[in-house]
Amino acid sequence: MNLLKKRRVVLIDNRFQLRMAAAFIGLQVLLTAIFTAGLYFFMDSELHADLASAHASYQSLSQMLRPIVVILAVFSVTLSVVLTTVFVVLISHKVAGPMFRFVTVLESLAQRRFEAYRRIRPDDQLGEMALSLDKALEVVKTDIQALQRLVEVLKTCHAKGDQAALLAEIQAIEGVLCAWQKQ
Numbered sequence: 568m569n570l571l572k573k574r575r576v577v578l579i580d581n582r583f584q585l586r587m588a589a590a591f592i593g594l595q596v597l598l599t600a601i602f603t604a605g606l607y608f609f610m611d612s613e614l615h616a617d618l619a620s621a622h623a624s625y626q627s628l629s630q631m632l633r634p635i636v637v638i639l640a641v642f643s644v645t646l647s648v649v650l651t652t653v654f655v656v657l658i659s660h661k662v663a664g665p666m667f668r669f670v671t672v673l674e675s676l677a678q679r680r681f682e683a684y685r686r687i688r689p690d691d692q693l694g695e696m697a698l699s700l701d702k703a704l705e706v707v708k709t710d711i712q713a714l715q716r717l718v719e720v721l722k723t724c725h726a727k728g729d730q731a732a733l734l735a736e737i738q739a740i741e742g743v744l745c746a747w748q749k750q
Contacts, residue, residue: 591651597650598643599643601646605642662691665687668697669696686701710743714743717736717739717740718740720736721733721736
């Protein structure tokens with residue numbers, strides 16, 4: 568019985584994924600530090616003023632802390648959302664950029680055109696896939712060029728009426744086509 572095995576690979580690209588995790592942890596530490604510093608500086612200023620403000624004289628310290636913590640928490644969450652969104656967009660460009668290029672190349676191939684393929688940036692992800700795509704494009708280009716040359720030779724052989732050369736060129740074309748393994 569053929570049972571499907573679950574993947575055991577947690578990290579596909581260790582360097583990229585661990586750097587991304589470290590960056591998110593760093594972002595969270597930064598946001599927590601900002602929240603903590605805001606709370607500390609407010610409390611420090613109020614305590615040093617001996618709670619002498621008119622507002623503080625009418626409320627207890629616990630009643631005063633609630634709105635402060637709520638305001639700082641809302642500020643922290645808002646800042647977190649903005650920074651995380653910017654951060655995710657910047658990091659996703661390292662994956663989305665190469666994927667966009669791959670889709671462009673594949674779409675042009677689907678329309679039987681060779682798009683000018685430009686390599687991805689060195690710091691982008693999916694470098695191995697880019698190399699594989701580049702190799703595949705080179706094989707397809709080479710085979711098409713070989714077939715074009717063979718067709719020209721075929722036409723010449725046909726015009727001359729050389730049946731032996733004609734048969735040899737047909738076999739060469741079959742050789743190129745047989746190189747593409749049919750599944």
